[in-house]
Amino acid sequence: MQECEHVFCPYCGQQQELSIDLSAGTQRFTTDCEVCCRPFDVDVDVRDGGISGSEVYG
Numbered sequence: 654m655q656e657c658e659h660v661f662c663p664y665c666g667q668q669q670e671l672s673i674d675l676s677a678g679t680q681r682f683t684t685d686c687e688v689c690c691r692p693f694d695v696d697v698d699v700r701d702g703g704i705s706g707s708e709v710y711g
């Protein structure tokens with residue numbers, strides 16, 4: 654099962670839509686900004702089968 658989460662690029666502030674695999678649980682991964690193409694880390698907390706929060710790290 655997947656859920657969409659919105660985060661903001663720590664460099665340019667552009668909102669990004671991420672598709673999160675909930676079965677993987679709480680996860681941290683690197684993604685590239687669609688606008689400025691810089692990579693940043695995303696932490697997604699998964700609790701009770703849903704996204705409870707997320708944080709970005711530049």
Ligand SMILES: [Zn+2]
Nearest residue numbers: 662665686689
């Ligand atoms: Zn960006």
